[in-house]
Amino acid sequence: xxxxxxxxxxxxxxxxxxxxxxxxxxxxxxxxxxxxxxxxxxxxxxxxxxxxxxxxxxxxxxxxxxxxxxxxxxxxxxxxxxxxxxxxxxxxxxxxxxxxxxxxxxxxxxxxxxxxxxxxxxxxxxxxxxxxxxxxxxxxxxxxxxxxxxxxxxxxxxxxxxxxxxxxxxxxxxxxxxxxxxxxxxxxxxxxxxxxxxxxxxxxxxxxxxxxxxxxxxxxxxxxxxxxxxxxxxxxxxxxxxxxxxxxxxxxxxxxxxxxxxxxxxxxxxxxxxxxxxxxxxxxxxxxxxxxxxxxxxxxxxxxxxxxxxxxxxxxxxxxxxxxxxxxxxxxxxxxxxxxx
Numbered sequence: 001x002x003x004x005x006x007x008x009x010x011x012x013x014x015x016x017x018x019x020x021x022x023x024x025x026x027x028x029x030x031x032x033x034x035x036x037x038x039x040x041x042x043x044x045x046x047x048x049x050x051x052x053x054x055x056x057x058x059x060x061x062x063x064x065x066x067x068x069x070x071x072x073x074x075x076x077x078x079x080x081x082x083x084x085x086x087x088x089x090x091x092x093x094x095x096x097x098x099x100x101x102x103x104x105x106x107x108x109x110x111x112x113x114x115x116x117x118x119x120x121x122x123x124x125x126x127x128x129x130x131x132x133x134x135x136x137x138x139x140x141x142x143x144x145x146x147x148x149x150x151x152x153x154x155x156x157x158x159x160x161x162x163x164x165x166x167x168x169x170x171x172x173x174x175x176x177x178x179x180x181x182x183x184x185x186x187x188x189x190x191x192x193x194x195x196x197x198x199x200x201x202x203x204x205x206x207x208x209x210x211x212x213x214x215x216x217x218x219x220x221x222x223x224x225x226x227x228x229x230x231x232x233x234x235x236x237x238x239x240x241x242x243x244x245x246x247x248x249x250x251x252x253x254x255x256x257x258x259x260x261x262x263x264x265x266x267x268x269x270x271x272x273x274x275x276x277x278x279x280x281x282x283x284x285x286x287x288x289x290x291x292x293x294x295x296x297x298x299x300x301x302x303x304x305x306x307x308x309x310x311x312x313x314x315x316x317x318x319x320x321x322x323x324x325x326x327x328x329x330x331x332x333x334x335x336x337x338x339x340x341x
Contacts (some may be wrong), residue, residue, distance in 0.1 A: 008214075008215060008216045008247075010221045010247075010251030010252055010253060011254075012251070013197065013218075014199055016130075017130055017197075018130045018194075018333060018334045018335060018336045019103070019133045019199075020101075020133055020199050020277075020333075021331060021332075021334055022063050022099070022247075022333050023064050023101050023103075023254070023301050023302060023331070026300075028331060029299055029301065029328050030300070030328055030329070030330055030331060031063055031064075031291075031301075031302055031324070031325060032301060032304070033054075033064075033065055033304060034067075034258060034260075034303045034304060035067050035082060037053060037306060038050075048181065049298070051092065051093060053313060053317065054097060055097055056314070056317060057317060058097040060317070060318075060321040061325060062325065063100070063330035063331070064103045064133065064301065065100050065101070067082045067083075067089055067093075067105070068082035068085070068104075068105055069082065069107045070082050070141070071107050071147075072141070072143060072147055074144075077143075084216060086107060087107075087120040087121070090102045090104070090132070091123075091127055091128075094128035094131065099336065101132075101133050102132050102133070103303070104135045104136070105203070106136050106137035106161040106201075106221065107134055108138070109158075109163060110145075110150065111139060111144060111145070112161065113181065113182070114162045114165035116183070118166050119200075121134055121193075122170065122193050122228050125193045125194055126191045126193070126341075130336055131201075131275045131309040133199050133201065134199060134200050135202075135221050136200050136201065136202055137159075137206050138155045138156060138159040139155055155290060159207060159208070160208060160216075161181050163200065165182070167181050167197075170193060172192060172196070174209055196243055200218045201218060201219035201220065201256060202216070202220055203222075208306035210242065213243060213246070215245075215248060217245070217253065218253060219253050220243055220253070220256070222236070222255070224236060224257040224258065224259055224294070226273070226277060227259050227271065227273070228272060228280060229271070230293060232291070233293035233297045234297070236298075240297060246281075254300040255301075256300065256303060257299050259290075259302070260280070260307065261280050261306060261309065262281040262282075262306075262308055263282065263284065263306070263309060263316045264281060267283040267284045268283050268286075269286065270283075271290065275308070278333075284319060284320070288323075288324055305322075
C-alpha cells in the first residue's frame with residue numbers, strides 16, 4: 001500500500017471513492033440536503049421521522065445528506081444546529097440508505113483528538129461502503145473551547161496539526177508519529193477506509209492561509225455570499241478562482257457552498273433575503289437560477305437546508321426532486337462497496 005500524503009489530493013486520488021464520485025466532477029453541480037430538516041427549539045419531537053425522510057432523499061436520487069457537528073448547545077448562539085453526534089447519526093442513517101453520500105458540515109477538528117476522529121470516520125466509511133465525505137472546520141462557537149480545556153485563540157494551529165495527524169493515522173504503514181498532539185510508535189489505526197483515504201473538505205479559512213488551503217484541502221466549503229441576486233455568485237466566483245490558482249499542479253478539487261432555503265409554493269416567487277440574509281425565500285425557478293449561477297461560478301455541490309422553511313419538509317423534497325434535481329443530478333460513479341458486517 002502506498003503512503004497516504006499528508007497534503008490535499010486531486011480527484012484522481014478519489015477515483016474509486018463512492019461518496020466523492022457521487023458528488024463531485026469538474027463543471028458539474030450536484031445537490032445535497034442539510035439536516036436537521038426542522039429547527040430544534042427545545043422539542044426533540046421535530047426530529048421524529050427524519051431518518052425515513054432521509055431514506056426518501058436517497059431513493060429520489062439526491063447526491064448527499066449533510067449533518068453538522070455541534071458538541072454543546074449555546075442558547076446565546078441561537079441555533080442548536082445538529083442535535084445528534086454527527087458520526088453516530090450518520091452511522092444510523094447509513095443503515096437507512098443505500099447510495100447517498102454521507103457528509104459532515106463540518107466535523108470540528110480542534111475539539112476532538114485526531115485518533116478519535118480517525119477511528120470514527122474510518123469506521124463510518126467502512127460501515128457505509130465508502131460513502132463518507134468529511135467536511136472539517138476549526139470551530140465557531142467560543143463556549144465550546146474552555147469546556148474542552150482548550151484555548152479558543154489556538155484553534156488555527158491545532159486544526160493544522162490535527163489534519164496532518166489524521167491523515168497519517170489513515171496511512172497503512174505503522175510509521176512513528178511525533179506530533180504536538182501525541183506520539184505513536186509501533187501501533188496503528190484500524191479499520192482502514194474502504195478506498196484508502198477519506199476526502200477532507202476544509203470549511204472557510206479554518207484560521208489558515210489561502211496558500212495552505214490550496215495545498216492541503218481536498219476540497220473547499222465556503223459560505224455563499226449573497227444569494228438573492230447575481231452579485232453574490234460573482235463574488236463567490238472570484239474567491240473560488242483565487243483558491244484554485246493555488247492548487248499544486250492545477251488539478252481539480254471541488255468547491256461546496258450551502259444555503260438555508262424557504263421554498264415558496266409559487267414557482268415564480270422572487271429570490272428574497274430573509275432573517276438578515278441567513279435564509280433565502282424563493283420559488284423553485286429562482287432556486288434553479290441560483291444553482292446555475294453557482295455552477296457557472298465554479299461550485300460543484302450545493303447543500304440546501306430547509307429547517308427554517310414554512311412548508312412541510314416532504315413537500316419541499318418532492319418538489320425539488322421533480323423540478324430541480326433533474327437539472328443537477330447525482331453523478332455516476334463506483335457503487336458503494338457491499339457490506340456484510
